[in-house]
Amino acid sequence: MATNLLATAPVPLGTAASFAVLAGSTVTNTGATVVNGDLGLSPGVAVTGFPPGTVTGTIHVNDATAATAKNDLLIAYTNAVGRPVTATVATELGGTTLTPGVYNSASGTFTINGTLTLDGQGDPNAVFIFQTASTLITGAASNVTLINAAQSGNVFWQVGSSATLGANSTLRGSILALTSITVTTGATVDGRTLAASGAVTLDTNTINRPAVAQATTTTLTSAPDPSGFGQPKVLTATVTAASGTPTGTVTFFDGATPLGSAPLNGSGVATLTVSTLSPGSHSLLAVYGGSANFTSSISPVDVQTVTSDRTQLTASPALLKLFPFPHLEYPFLSAKLTDLDTGQPIPGQVLTFTTGGAFLGTAVTDATGTATLSNPLALIPILLNGGYNVTYAGTPGHQPASAHGGIIVA
Template sequence: MVAGLPTQALAIATPVPLATAAGFSVLAGQGVTNTGPSVIGHDLGTHPNPAISGFPPGLVLGAVHAADAVALQAKADLVQAYNNAAGQATDFALPAGIGAGQTLLPGVHTAVAGVGLTGDLILDAGGDPNAVWVFQIPEALTTASNSRVLLTNGASACNVYWQIGSSATLGTSSTFVGTIMALTSISVTTGTNIEGRALARNGAVTLDTNRIFLGGCATGGTTTGTTTGTTTGTTTGTTLGLIGGTLIGGPSVNLVGGGTSGNVAGNTSGNTVGNTAGNTTGGNTSGNSAGNTTGGSATGGNDGKPDHGKPDHGHHEGPGKPDHGGHGEQAGGHYGYADKPTVHEG
């Protein structure tokens, strides 16, 4: 008979899905207050209280979301993440006092009351870069001055989560690792650094000359860019074809009689043929008697002189409609289509 050796229970801790809250280094419910030159590596936000003070001298390297829609969504995602962490099944009991060189393996570590951290706490991944720690603390978390959370054998701060049932207070000049998800508030005292996040559901986050960064953790978040350009060009010309005798993009120009061959040949080259002999072959039978001799309506027509009393009865646009399309500039600022100023369209 071979005696069985005791084995460690299989750790069941799984990464906590932070969703959009992953992009925040600091997130609060009742505002963020800072003293001194703190540096926040990613986004800072608060909702519903928009109060943010102490920046500057503090510096936020990400975006600031003061009670906006982004902060609202991140807070909703934080609630889901908090509940996920709190609902994971226990692997190990977590004593009220931790640190002093203590080593903890991956898994879900559950306390029955508040926890105090003194000295060094070592998290050992045993060579597994995907190892996860979830700490379930139903009351407060307090760390002593100069205390440290240390990572070894492939452990990553991205996979360490602290679910705190009330508030967290980190002692002066301490080093902390992991994402803090506190139900109430978080106080990060003078000189303390966090490789992770400080996320408070309902209370405030207080900072004092701290550095909070995410290392190589994926930050998730929302789309940060918007469409920055619009269509810069518009249609600058009109279609010069004819559909059913109508010019597209301009007024109705219903052609009568010989308009098809007269205007195609005449207008294309400035009515050179039609207007030379009084529009005889261009379709405008009566013409303008020897006006339009060289240019036709396309190059000025009528020598640029208005003919107010003599409409062209030989080429009407329709019954009772004189053809003003061949005129040059007229008194009162009116223009023929060929000589219209470029600022006019149609």
């Protein structure tokens, strides 16, 4: 279920997020490459070409930090692989414009020749995930451009084997390659080059790691709890981080079913009022979609109990007229059904009339909640049993009820 909820959330990179370059076997550079961010290697020990290359962050070679980042990279890779696919598109992405979503190709590979445009549609939290079973290959001078608030930090390239970026090309987003990444002469990556088991090979490149988003925690409450069927319930999500106030949108779920979304206010709180939950137990979740500066997060489950409304059934006494001959006054039998929680009548419900175990008939409540039954044959059994009984079977929103109607002699 969690995978479905996070279908449009950023891939969680964990400690790997601070790295612009991360590899498994070697990191090799030629020329005046600039790495803006950390550079790491694990379990390999060979990092060459720095200098002449420069790293603005920290270089971690086969240390605990690099090992932890490598483990987080593998977790992120698995997360990206498991995202539900929005659409299967052509292998060649150049010359196309795509909106937020999760994409794969029938061939299991992607190529970019020309320009791929990613349209965030005005949402800075829009996420683009590209899944390949094998390779990602970009042509010389190819380009990935971002429009309408799309962010490099929310673009992810999951590569089943290796990625090769063409000379003087520009790629935006984080490459999560299972094997290796080759960035050829003059290419720029506005994102990350993260290779799980193989090498990252650089040649006079610029690797600009996006700003590292802060981790967040989301909590959820619902009130009142328990609540009656149809009663408004306020769902309140609070998103916090170590510093600053998260921004963006929270989506509320009943299990895997979305209930609606709401923006975070200036205090990091989002609220949604719902009144459509059916009677029973509901496992509610709040999912914060994250932003360029804050990671996505999911709240613990909040169990909300919705009860059926209480009902009241009242039966009017049967009026027995002795003169000029014994008979039941019309309408013979009458009962009224009321919702005790709202005080309103309950129309359109079937009431069953019986006496002494004998079935007398059924009638449907009208707009006032009243049902009447006219059965001339009911006189004798009602007299013998001292009145009659009415039962209401109930519905998912209303509890069952029963009542007894006596006899008045006039």
